[in-house]
Amino acid sequence: MAEEVLMLNISSAPVKFHKKTNRRPLSSAEKWAQKKWESKRKAVFEPQESSASKQRKINQTGQQHTHKQKLQTPRSPSQRSNNRDTEENGDRREKSAAKSPSKVKTYPKKAPEEHGDHGRPFIKTSSLFRNNPEIPDVLSPTVNQVKEKVFTSNTFEELNLHPHLVATLHKVLNVTSMTSVQKKTIPVLMSGKDAVVRSQTGSGKTLAYGIPVVQFLQAMQPKVKVSQPECLKQHLALQSFQMFQKLLKPFTWIVPGVLMGGEKRKAEKARLRKGINVLISTPGRLVDHIKNTLSIAFSAVRWLILDEADRTLDLGFEKDLTVILNALNATGLARQNVLLSATLTEGLSRLASISMKEPVSIHVSEDSEDTDEACPQAAPQALSDSYVVPERLQQHVVVVPSKLHLVCLAAFILDKCKFEQRQKLIVFISSCEAVEFLLTLFTAVLCVKPSTTSTKQTSTSLNFYRLHGNMRQEDVAARGLDLPQVTWIVQYNPSVSAAEYVHRVGRTARIGAQGSSLLFLAPSETAFVDVLANHNISLSEMKMEDILATLMKDECFKGRGKWDCKRSAAAFEQEVRDRATVLQTDFENYVHANNKSLQTAKSALQSFLRAYTTYPSSLKHIFHIRSLHLGHAAKSFGLRDAPQGLGSSITTNPANSKDSKKGKDKAKRPPKKLTAKERVSNLMRSEYLSGIDGESKSKKKRKKKKGQAEEEQSTAA
Numbered sequence: 283m284a285e286e287v288l289m290l291n292i293s294s295a296p297v298k299f300h301k302k303t304n305r306r307p308l309s310s311a312e313k314w315a316q317k318k319w320e321s322k323r324k325a326v327f328e329p330q331e332s333s334a335s336k337q338r339k340i341n342q343t344g345q346q347h348t349h350k351q352k353l354q355t356p357r358s359p360s361q362r363s364n365n366r367d368t369e370e371n372g373d374r375r376e377k378s379a380a381k382s383p384s385k386v387k388t389y390p391k392k393a394p395e396e397h398g399d400h401g402r403p404f405i406k407t408s409s410l411f412r413n414n415p416e417i418p419d420v421l422s423p424t425v426n427q428v429k430e431k432v433f434t435s436n437t438f439e440e441l442n443l444h445p446h447l448v449a450t451l452h453k454v455l456n457v458t459s460m461t462s463v464q465k466k467t468i469p470v471l472m473s474g475k476d477a478v479v480r481s482q483t484g485s486g487k488t489l490a491y492g493i494p495v496v497q498f499l500q501a502m503q504p505k506v507k508v509s510q511p512e513c514l515k516q517h518l519a520l521q522s523f524q525m526f527q528k529l530l531k532p533f534t535w536i537v538p539g540v541l542m543g544g545e546k547r548k549a550e551k552a553r554l555r556k557g558i559n560v561l562i563s564t565p566g567r568l569v570d571h572i573k574n575t576l577s578i579a580f581s582a583v584r585w586l587i588l589d590e591a592d593r594t595l596d597l598g599f600e601k602d603l604t605v606i607l608n609a610l611n612a613t614g615l616a617r618q619n620v621l622l623s624a625t626l627t628e629g630l631s632r633l634a635s636i637s638m639k640e641p642v643s644i645h646v647s648e649d650s651e652d653t654d655e656a657c658p659q660a661a662p663q664a665l666s667d668s669y670v671v672p673e674r675l676q677q678h679v680v681v682v683p684s685k686l687h688l689v690c691l692a693a694f695i696l697d698k699c700k701f702e703q704r705q706k707l708i709v710f711i712s713s714c715e716a717v718e719f720l721l722t723l724f725t726a727v728l729c730v731k732p733s734t735t736s737t738k739q740t741s742t743s744l745n746f747y748r749l750h751g752n753m754r755q756e757d758v759a760a761r762g763l764d765l766p767q768v769t770w771i772v773q774y775n776p777s778v779s780a781a782e783y784v785h786r787v788g789r790t791a792r793i794g795a796q797g798s799s800l801l802f803l804a805p806s807e808t809a810f811v812d813v814l815a816n817h818n819i820s821l822s823e824m825k826m827e828d829i830l831a832t833l834m835k836d837e838c839f840k841g842r843g844k845w846d847c848k849r850s851a852a853a854f855e856q857e858v859r860d861r862a863t864v865l866q867t868d869f870e871n872y873v874h875a876n877n878k879s880l881q882t883a884k885s886a887l888q889s890f891l892r893a894y895t896t897y898p899s900s901l902k903h904i905f906h907i908r909s910l911h912l913g914h915a916a917k918s919f920g921l922r923d924a925p926q927g928l929g930s931s932i933t934t935n936p937a938n939s940k941d942s943k944k945g946k947d948k949a950k951r952p953p954k955k956l957t958a959k960e961r962v963s964n965l966m967r968s969e970y971l972s973g974i975d976g977e978s979k980s981k982k983k984r985k986k987k988k989g990q991a992e993e994e995q996s997t998a999a
């Protein structure tokens with residue numbers, strides 16, 4: 283059974299920053315170290331060979347090959363052992379070549395290569411286990427975590443719904459009994475009231491509003507015509523659209539439609555012209571159409587539903603929501619408003635107060651069976667900021683020094699996906715480039731076919747997928763936004779808020795299923811555990827050593843020494859460290875095997891560092907770029923040393939390189955300061971945006987002026 287690992291970066295928006303050189307003058311020690319590294323690197327990867335030794339090599343091996351070709355493709359253990367003699371010959375050749383006089387400048391002799399039992403060239407990597415910061419004890423305060431019962435014994439028949447709707451719920455959606463949030467929310471919405479709904483992730487909130495909306499629309503007399511939208515729905519567009527398509531099967535005259543990033547605006551305009559009754563959209567896309575599509579009109583809108591409302595606010599889309607609310611309010615039509623989220627924040631309360639009329643606050647508590655209806659509290663702020671996590675979710679945290687992040691993540695993935703069955707992991711990473719880098723690295727190094735000689739390995743193959751905001755929408759949609767049977771959520775890079783943490787872990791343990799989560803923290807980041815505790819979230823600690831001990835199950839990474847399990851605990855620990863070092867060396871060999879993989883690693887490191895600067899000020903005392911050790915962070919991207927001038931390493935355009943005239947001028951000019959708006963708009967590249975790129979600057983300026991003028995008008999209305 284193929285085990286799957288999904289690298290995600292949806293939650294922390296893919297960050298596109300202006301290229302800013304963050305070069306700082308190198309100290310003399312750094313200059314010396316850099317020269318030393320440079321010569322070592324050249325000695326390993328660009329040994330100058332004399333023509334005589336080249337000729338000798340051709341005679342011996344009968345073909346022309348370079349040192350790099352040997353390192354290019356990482357091998358499986360069996361291939362590695364088969365190549366051993368070739369490598370040893372190769373090394374003898376290189377050593378003799380190094381002796382023969384040659385016109386080309388010779389490099390200092392390369393450090394003697396050792397060969398581990400695995401047969402791969404054992405280029406000494408700096409110790410993973412030395413000079414690491416102290417790992418503090420993580421005391422996760424005991425909190426009374428809010429628990430919600432997911433299911434009730436009540437069925438949909440009790441709701442007096444249209445029989446075709448009940449039949450669709452049973453036959454198409456395979457649901458019979460209501461979840462707690464559905465039992466509380468549906469009657470309130472069917473009574474015509476506004477509602478603010480808080481319920482844990484994966485508890486069925488989509489149907490909690492979908493059912494009342496469809497029940498209302500199908501009962502409208504005269505029947506709704508395919509004209510203007512009657513219902514407007516925000517966020518997680520595709521998943522909601524698919525749900526409405528299923529619910530509306532018996533009611534063919536009611537047409538759902540979706541607007542989201544990745545689609546051509548022209549196609550959407552055509553759909554809007556044709557007529558949509560239930561419009562599902564992302565905020566950015568809808569604002570774009572409000573400003574540019576004449577055929578969109580809101581005079582018939584009777585419902586406004588903001589799902590995952592606080593995440594929309596968190597990503598700073600209040601401005602977009604204001605435009606949307608103004609456009610809706612301009613029609614003067616009475617409408618029903620629903621805000622839903624697993625995490626209620628004060629921003630959501632603010633939004634509720636400006637867009638709702640005496641909303642009923644609905645939250646599902648532990649004793650949900652006992653209360654026979656929603657608790658109609660005065661205002662949403664009555665609901666506390668304590669977050670609800672899925673009932674059967676087990677949350678863990680592991681403290682890992684930066685240098686060991688990469689091998690620890692790899693060991694965890696191997697443990698779950700190679701040595702256990704039926705595991706599906708989602709790994710949250712902080713930038714698109716890092717997702718792409720880790721996908722390529724893990725696919726190349728971890729997905730090696732099991733060697734025939736080893737008895738310990740199972741035949742499980744690992745499958746890695748990627749999902750991030752820079753991908754074409756179709757690809758993202760193809761994976762679907764509701765990810766079934768996910769068993770583990772791994773937050774390799776911590777989220778930017780406690781609410782974001784809840785939404786991430788909410789991708790597992792859905793609708794009453796079992797699930798687990800693991801949060802990676804560096805020793806300097808452990809205070810984040812207290813931030814989560816403030817929202818009634820408590821985690822149990824997992825030890826890094828226990829995760830790395832997985833490598834003892836995998837002969838691929840056998841250390842150089844002979845290992846037998848009868849030896850002492852200290853020997854066991856040393857063997858684990860050796861195997862982690864072998865794995866790290868594999869990663870570094872792969873990264874340093876050619877310039878392309880080296881550049882990819884560097885830009886991934888650069889994107890990670892830039893994403894690290896985007897934590898909100900409220901968390902800067904925990905996640906601050908200054909608390910990162912650049913060299914250690916580099917190791918977690920398979921780089922043997924911290925690349926110099928990280929800022930310039932991402933300028934892939936030669937015109938920008940420091941040697942070109944333009945580059946020289948640019949290097950002289952102080953880096954352009956980003957305005958607050960530019961910083962925000964750079965941060966906000968995400969699924970919420972209209973995703974319409976490629977417009978000329980002047981056209982954008984004209985549109986902005988027009989939008990502002992309309993906004994002033996509509997606000998006045």
Ligand SMILES: Nc1ncnc2c1ncn2[C@@H]1O[C@H](COP(=O)(O)OP(=O)(O)OP(=O)(O)O)[C@@H](O)[C@H]1O
Pocket residue numbers: 456457458459460461464481482483484485486487488489623624764788789792793
């Ligand atoms: N009454 C029900 N019985 C069984 N399964 C249900 C029921 N209602 C919804 N589900 C299923 O539960 C899963 C989660 O539902 P949904 O996505 O609506 O949860 P949610 O609360 O919106 O989650 P999130 O907060 O992550 O968006 C879906 O696969 C859905 O089909």
